Structures are given as structure tokens and as C-alpha cells.
Amino acid sequence: MNPATLISYVYPNLHATSQANLGGWTEADLYSYLNRSVRQACADAGFLAECSVTAVAAGTQVVALPANTSAIIQIQWNDKTLNPRTTAYMDARSSDWQSAPGDVPDAYVVDQQGTDFIRLHPYPAEAGNLRWWVRKRPSNLTSLSGLAIPSPADLIAELETIAEARRKGGIFEMPEAAKAAQAMADVLKAAARLYYGGAV
Amino acid sequence: MIFAEVLSLVAKKVDEDTTATHRYIADSTFTRAINRAQAIFAFLTLCYEKSSVLTFTPNEPSLEFIADIPDFIAPLKLSQGGRMLNQQSLQQIAARNNQWTGFPDMPKYYCLVASNLLAIAPPPSSVTVAQVAIVYAAMPLDGALDLIPSEDHDAIAQGSAAIIRQLILGGQFGPGAEEDLDGYWMAIKRRTDYVMNRNKTARYDTMPAGVTKEGLKALLEKIK
Numbered sequence: 001m002n003p004a005t006l007i008s009y010v011y012p013n014l015h016a017t018s019q020a021n022l023g024g025w026t027e028a029d030l031y032s033y034l035n036r037s038v039r040q041a042c043a044d045a046g047f048l049a050e051c052s053v054t055a056v057a058a059g060t061q062v063v064a065l066p067a068n069t070s071a072i073i074q075i076q077w078n079d080k081t082l083n084p085r086t087t088a089y090m091d092a093r094s095s096d097w098q099s100a101p102g103d104v105p106d107a108y109v110v111d112q113q114g115t116d117f118i119r120l121h122p123y124p125a126e127a128g129n130l131r132w133w134v135r136k137r138p139s140n141l142t143s144l145s146g147l148a149i150p151s152p153a154d155l156i157a158e159l160e161t162i163a164e165a166r167r168k169g170g171i172f173e174m175p176e177a178a179k180a181a182q183a184m185a186d187v188l189k190a191a192a193r194l195y196y197g198g199a200v
Numbered sequence: 201m202i203f204a205e206v207l208s209l210v211a212k213k214v215d216e217d218t219t220a221t222h223r224y225i226a227d228s229t230f231t232r233a234i235n236r237a238q239a240i241f242a243f244l245t246l247c248y249e250k251s252s253v254l255t256f257t258p259n260e261p262s263l264e265f266i267a268d269i270p271d272f273i274a275p276l277k278l279s280q281g282g283r284m285l286n287q288q289s290l291q292q293i294a295a296r297n298n299q300w301t302g303f304p305d306m307p308k309y310y311c312l313v314a315s316n317l318l319a320i321a322p323p324p325s326s327v328t329v330a331q332v333a334i335v336y337a338a339m340p341l342d343g344a345l346d347l348i349p350s351e352d353h354d355a356i357a358q359g360s361a362a363i364i365r366q367l368i369l370g371g372q373f374g375p376g377a378e379e380d381l382d383g384y385w386m387a388i389k390r391r392t393d394y395v396m397n398r399n400k401t402a403r404y405d406t407m408p409a410g411v412t413k414e415g416l417k418a419l420l421e422k423i424k
Contacts, residue, residue, distance in 0.1 A: 079302030
């Protein structure tokens, strides 16, 4: 995805040829609409994921998730798949589970939002590796930063940027155009969920 | 139908002159509308099929592949050494062997983790078995209308005209798009049915999302 190209595709829909004659919007507005759309498409349809490995020292109880994680798909400790658990589940099993002695982890407990850190249970008595399979939230896109993502995401982002721009109140508002662009984007997002949402 | 013919057809549909010098709407706007209509068509129907080879790293279970196949939409079939890999979720793969990343061998399963990431299980044990053939639904390049079946080119023109009327001209021009849009979505539905049968026969792993009869009705209502 090349954000600068995408924004240039949006200009004619706003009856502009460049940033200079945009009228009711600034270029920053358009990038903000674009970023919102890409973030939502990645969260809803699973456009972006990462597999990475983190070395963990013996005795570590809490480990931060990879930056920009939006959802956990699977986590492995030294190649063994860990069971996902909630705090409520662990508390119901044992009130002092957090003080259990170190051993080989067989489960992880997520924080309240599930996107910041995990607690390993039992905590590792020896050093090892965590392999993360996580869905990612894209970094903020600017005119200079691209994103390695298939082109259907471009199409959704372009249509939603048009929809958002045309929803803006005032003399530049075109509710019918906004509705039509959003309806097309919604159909594409539903298809993307079908194609890319099956891994979880 | 070649691209210029479709462009001329779209110009007529939106009451524009067929020669570029007399148009109010710029040629680049027509081109973008046609490319959008073509891309939406290909994405929903998965009508354009391509093949390639993906090279995994031995002992590694995942591959970020977008740089290798940037026109990727969805996987249709993966095979290694002529043997098909079965599509599974990561949970299914872990249910078969909860240490699946730890025992490299000949790959048997694959998972599309997201639109940019593939996993194969077991991870390939050598350079030889790390070469995986992929058949995938692809996005035609901008302007490559010949990659869409020619009987659907009229529908692409209808979709493009509707996009121009609804998204660019708007106002009193919007309602005139309904008939064109209807024709475009119906063509997507017909092509989806065809590709669905083709994919079933070929035992492909991904079926086109398309638009269902009910979905189409709801969509047209929403756009009107």
C-alpha cells in the first residue's frame, strides 16, 4: 500500500486535482480517514499478522506482547503450544496460582485487553523462547510510509476515505456519495473477513 | 473489449463526449473508475487465477509472502513436490500436534494466518521441501482488462459508470446509476456462481465471497 498514491486517487472524488485545491479538507484530514480505515480493516478482517520469536529469561513471569498486537492467534513455548487462559479461570482453579513454583509453562493468561502482555503459567524455571502468532495493528501511515499488504486493503481504504470525507458536514458534504462508497467498502470488508479471518 | 473501448463506453454512459479533448471529467478519473470496478469484480469473484512458487526457510513455519506475490488475493491450492497441502486453521494444526513447529519434515498442512502471512506444518526440513507451489486468485494489474473474461467487460463498464455517477458527480447524477449498478452486481453474482463450480471441481481451498441473492438485494437497497 502506497498512501500517497491512494490519497491521489481520492482527489478527483473530492473534485480536486491536488492538495492545493482540496477545498473543505486538508491533506492531514485525508490521512486521518485513511489511517482509521486501515486500522479498522486490519482489526475486522485480519489483513495483517506476524510470526516472531522472543527469548525469555528463567524466572520471567510477565512478557510484553510484540508491538502493535491487536489479537493473539497462538503462542508457543519452546515449540509447545500454550493453552490460553483467563484470570477468572485460573482463580477458580487455585487462589494462589500466581505464586506457583517455576516449571515448564503450559498456559498463558492475558491482561484485561489481551493486547499488552501475558503472564506465563507456571513461570519458566529455565530460559526459553516464545513464538508469537499475532494479528497486527498497522503503524500510522504517512505520505512516506508504505505497508506490505495485498491490494484489496487499498481498495477498502480508498473507498472509506471517500466516504468519510463526503460525510463531513458543510457545503462539501455529499451524503449519497458517502453512502455508496461505504456500501461498496462494506461488501469488500465482508469478503476480506471470509478470505482472511479463518486462522483464529 | 480493449481498455479504450470500455473507457469510451463509460464516457457515453455518463453523458460525456467520447473524445478526450471534449470531456469535463479527466481521462485519469475514467481510468481509475474502470480499475476500481475491475478490482472489486476480481476480488469478489476470484475469477483471475495465477501460479507461483514460494520459498520457505528450512525449519521455519511461516512466510510473509506479499513481496513475492504482490497481486495475491486468496490461496486456491498449495502443493509440495506434487502433493497437495491441506488447508487448516492454526488451532487445527496445533490440535494434531501441539509441538508442530518443533519437528521439521515434509509439509502437509498450510494456514493463511492473515492476508500477508502463511504457515506450513510441519516446517520444511530442507531446502528441497521448502519450495511450495501456489495457485492463487490474483488481482489484475491496473489497465489489464484482458485478464477479466471478455463477456464481463460490459458489466465492468456499468460498474465504472456507476462509480463515477455516485462517488464523483453525485447529486442528481446518483440515481441514474442504479440500473448500471444492478447490472454490475448481477454480473458479479453470475461470475461467482461459475467460479464456485470451477473451484469445487478443481478442489480449490477458497470459494469466492461474491454476493448472494439476499446480499445483493440488501446492498442495492443500501446504495439507493
